[in-house]
Amino acid sequence: MDKKKSDELLIATRELAFQYEEKAKRAGELLIANEEFQKQGEALRKSHELFLTLFEYNHAGISVSRISDGVLLNVNDAFVRLFGFADKEDIVGRASRDVIQHLDVRQMERAFLDMKKNGPGKEFEMNVRTQGAELWVSISLMEVEIEDIPCCLSAFIDITRRKKVEDELKATNQKMLLQNEEKEKRTAERLIAIRELSFQNAEKEKRAEERIIARRELTFQNEEKEKRAAELVIANRELIFQNTEKEKRAAELIIANRELAFQNEEKEKRAAELIIANRELVFQSEEKGKRAAELIIANRELIFQNEEKEKRAAELTIANRELAFQNEDKEKRAAELIIANRELIFQNEEKEKRADELVIANRELAFQNEEKEKRAAELIIANRELAFQSEEKGKRAAELIIANRELAFQSEEKGKRANELIIANRELSYQNEEKEKRAHELIIANVELEQFAYVASHDLQEPLRTVSNYMKVFEEDYLNIFDDNARKYLKAVNESVERMSLLIKSLLDFSRLGSNKQVISVDCGHMVSNVIADLNKMIKTSGAVIEIGELPILNVYKTQIRQVFQNLITNAIKFQKEGVQPRIQILAEQADGAWKFSVSDNGIGISSDHFEKVFDIFQRLRTDRTYEGNGIGLANCKKIIQLHQGEIWIESVLGHGTTFYFTISNMTP
Amino acid sequence: MNKKLKCILLIDDNPHDNFFHERAIKAYDETEIVVTKDSGAEALEYLKAKTGPHSDLIFLDINMPAMNGWEFLQQYSQLDKTVREQTIIIMLTTSANPSDIEKGQKNAFVSDYITKPLTKEKMQLIADKYFGE
Known part of the structure; x- marks a missing residue:
């Protein structure tokens, strides 16, 4: 809107300026023409009528004044109107300065001198007053001689409207300039505010990032703790599995022990049978021994019978020799006897053979007994070994049972500890949250405290200053009518006030120490x-x-x-x-x-x-x-x-x- | 009659301060008229009405109820240009708060920032600085 207005004003101003220039040119031309007339007196007279016409009907106000005293000799109608008069007669014969209010006579004189030096045609502007209003006029001067009296011909053109438009334009421009300055300032302030905001935002983002990192850390720690808890659970399962395995093995061991015990029993039974068999063998051996002894006795009997028979044979031989002499029957009998002897010898040989066989059989039996005894000893050793192994296995099974109980106990403990860890984790994360809250609360509390100290000390300063001010008023107005005591009291009050002020200032400084x-x-x-x-x-x-x-x-x-x-x-x-x-x-x-x-x-x-x-x-x-x-x-x-x-x-x-x-x-x- | 300042406007809600400051201005004796207004709103009304003489100098307090010094300046900037022309505004306050001082420096209408109380000596300095020959 302003721009549009100012543009319109500019155009209007240019238009007006152009019109006034045109008018001024015409007035100037007129003056030049006038000069021309004066130079040619004759021609002037001839053209006097034309001049008068130009003078009277010109739209510019024209006056003819006497240079010696400035009295107006003649003016045209335009002049009368311009300066707010009703009739020419009100003006003619009066001094210019009386007719035209605020007429700057000195400026007129300067312009006149300039005109005389450089010739006519140079316009100048002046602010004057008519009967009713303020007026801006453009004036151009020319020296003329009328009836041998040196006169000044002045042309006045009203330029008030142009001036007004110019002023308005100036004012508008200034206003716009001021507004532009304001806008620039505000823009600069906004820029600063935006920078401030972006800085604060960056700070907030940093803090948010830090919090996110801290949270990730916590989450990571929690995950780690959960992982460990999960690992513990797996380890527990593993332990339980191992326990189960051990229990299985223990059960197997018990079965194996029973088996062993059964085998031992079997072995013991066999050993018992072997002992019985041994006893049988010993008994058989004894029997064989007895029979061998009987055989030996029988042999001795046989040997004794043989000896008896040899004795008898010898006796028979003797008897034979005695009988040799005797009978052939007796020889027959002797032959029979020989055969009987042979028979006996054969029988003896048979008996010896059988005795040898018995000895061999006995040796065999004795060897077998020894073998059996060895095996029995071995069995005893094996039994002891087995009994020892059984005991060992029993011990181990007992140890395993204890170990299993231990493991089960440890598993339970681990489970408990995992639970405790989970609880401790929850406690920790809760504490962390609490700490963050408290840290935040502390920051707020600190800021509030500083603000409080500042406001408190600031507000304390105010009434104190009033006291101090009135004390000064007292001193200035009444000190001379106080007695010495009153002056002393006044001094004490002043000192206290000063000290209080210093204390408050210190408090203010103390509260702002950290910032x-x-x-x-x-x-x-x-x-x-x-x-x-x-x-x-x-x-x-x-x-x-x-x-x-x-x-x-x-x-x-x-x-x-x-x-x-x-x-x-x-x-x-x-x-x-x-x-x-x-x-x-x-x-x-x-x-x-x-x-x-x-x-x-x-x-x-x-x-x-x-x-x-x-x-x-x-x-x-x-x-x-x-x-x-x-x-x-x-x-x-x-x-x-x-x-x-x-x-x-x-x-x-x-x-x-x-x-x-x-x-x-x-x-x- | 030829004093350096025609009119000073004091804007402060504290009547004791106004009393003392008026005294200090009178003690310096280079001001024809001192006008005191105990709120920003009253001061604005006074300036708008143009009933009094043009204020060469305005002393403005910051901490005031309802409308503080900064809010006053905002409203002041909306006033007619002829009211604002040829007027020096000085903040006169208890606050030595750095943020207030900075704010004063940034404000286009504020020429200076001084702490209370105003004294004859401070008036002398202000007159020499802004209303010297």
Whole structure:
């Protein structure tokens, strides 16, 4: 819309400008023509009528004024109308400056001089007033002589509308420029806001990713635990299977034992039978022995009978010899006797044979007995062996039963432990969730706490300032009518207000200590030198001597650690015995992977009762005003050292100086 | 009569602060008229009505009920250009909060940011900086 309007205005302005230029040209031409006329007096007179016509009916206001006093000698109707008059007679004879309000006479004079120098035709613009309204006119001048009086011919063209349009255009342009600036600013702000948002989004995505990773980790751990539980279940099944196997084997062993016991019984039976058979054999042997003895007796009998027969044979021989002499019958009988003898010898031989056979049979029997006895001994040994093996098997079966019970017990235990693990896992994941919740709650609580401390201390400052302001008003307005007491009270109030203000400011600083921090590499020696340079005035006044040992380069929260050094050095100078030159020593040493710093002084010292108390916020040990302080410096130190995962503590003997120790770790930048 | 400033507008809900600040402005004695408004809405009404003299300088508090300083500035930007022309706006507040200070620096209408209380000395500095010869 604005653009369209401004375009239309531009076109209208150009149109108007063109029209006015045309008009001005014509007026200029007229003036030139007029000059021409003047040069040629004769011709002028001839053309006087034409000039008058041009003069009277010209749409530009034309006036003829006397140069000496500016009195208007003649004007045309257009002039009368232009300046808001009713009649020519109201104007002619009056000074131009009276007729045209706000007429800048000096500008007119300058223009006139310029015209005289450079010739006519140069227009200029002027802001004037008519009877009723403000008017912008374009004026062009020309010098003429009328009846030997030097006059000025002035042409006035109304350019008020053009001016107005120009002004509006300017104003519109300015407005647009301003709006454009506003838009650019807002665009820039939006860009910043968008960057901020995209940065926050990126942060949120990072945190979300971290959470996803943590969850995956948990899920992975849970899966691992479940796998282990599953493995345990499989191991249990395996154990149960093994137990079953062992029980089977034990059952088989029992069967095998029974079998063995049965075989043993069988063997024992056979052994018993063998013993019986042996006894039989022994009995048979004894019988054979008896028979052999009987045979031996029978043999001896036979031998004795043989001897008897030989004796009788000898006696017969004798008798024969006696009988030889006697009968042939007797010889026959002798022959029969021989045959009988032979028969007997044969019988004896037979008997000896049988006796030999009996001996052999006996030997055979004795051998068989020995064999049987050997086998019986072997059987006994085998039986013992079997009995031993049975016992062993029994033992082993008992052991297996015990082992099985043990295994079953272990399986149960494992099952219990797997269950416990599952419960412990659930507990752990629940605890993890709880911890995440609490961490989140803590972050929120911290932000809220900082916000609270900030708002609280800010709101406390407000009424205090009002008190302070009214105290100033009091002092300014009424101090001169107060007596000394009243002035003293006023001073006390002022001091308290000032102190309260300082305390609130400290609280504000304390609450904002954690924010806006950045870990960077710091040369502690360099930093301490800077702190000492800053405290130059205080050090000079007190005459303190400060000795600095070799200090490390560490990654720390720079501003905060600097504050720690500043507080400790200030304290060391401040809490000094009167009339004693303060001697301060700042050292550092490596201890347990961290750095241990010490700031020692020879000041008033601190009682061991207060070693902890001094680090509490707004805790001042000295109630008198000898040692100024707001009681927040050491609380700040403690908070800062804790921020660096370190500790701060005191060693001191009352009246013999104090050493502050603190440890800080090299932080990850 | 020829004082450096014709009119100062104080916008603050705290009447004690207004009293004290008006005193400080008068103590400096280079201002013809001091107008106090105890809410942003009243100040906007006053500016729209154009009944008073043009305000050369506006002191604006941030923490105010209903409409705070920033909200006032938003409404102010909608005002007629002639009202806004030739006017310096300075935030006058208790807040030394870095985020508020930054906000002030970013705002096109805010020329400066000072903490309460306003004193004769601070007035002197402001006059020299913005209304010097």
